[in-house]
Amino acid sequence: MRWMLTPVGLEPFDAEAREFHRGLSSGEPFAAQVIEIEALHDRDMVEHRRIMATVNDLAMRAALKALTQAGITKAKIANAKRVLGQK
Known part of the structure; x- marks a missing residue:
């Protein structure tokens, strides 16, 4: 916007x-017209990034668990993580 x-x-x-x-x-x-818009401050972005990092971590864990349960080998999962730049 x-x-x-x-x-x-x-x-x-x-x-x-x-x-x-x-x-x-x-x-x-x-x-x-007067419309109030709240500016997003740097400290809000720090909190936003922390929350999004937690969501990403949870999503990765859930995805890895689902892949493991589906029979995908740990080597293939590790290769996919490497390609995606994940730890």
């Missing part, structure tokens, strides 16, 4: 931003 800074404030730049704005607005012109 991209926004453009204009002399009257932020205005939606792409289709996703326009759709988001339409969903929050009453149909008045963009400049006549």
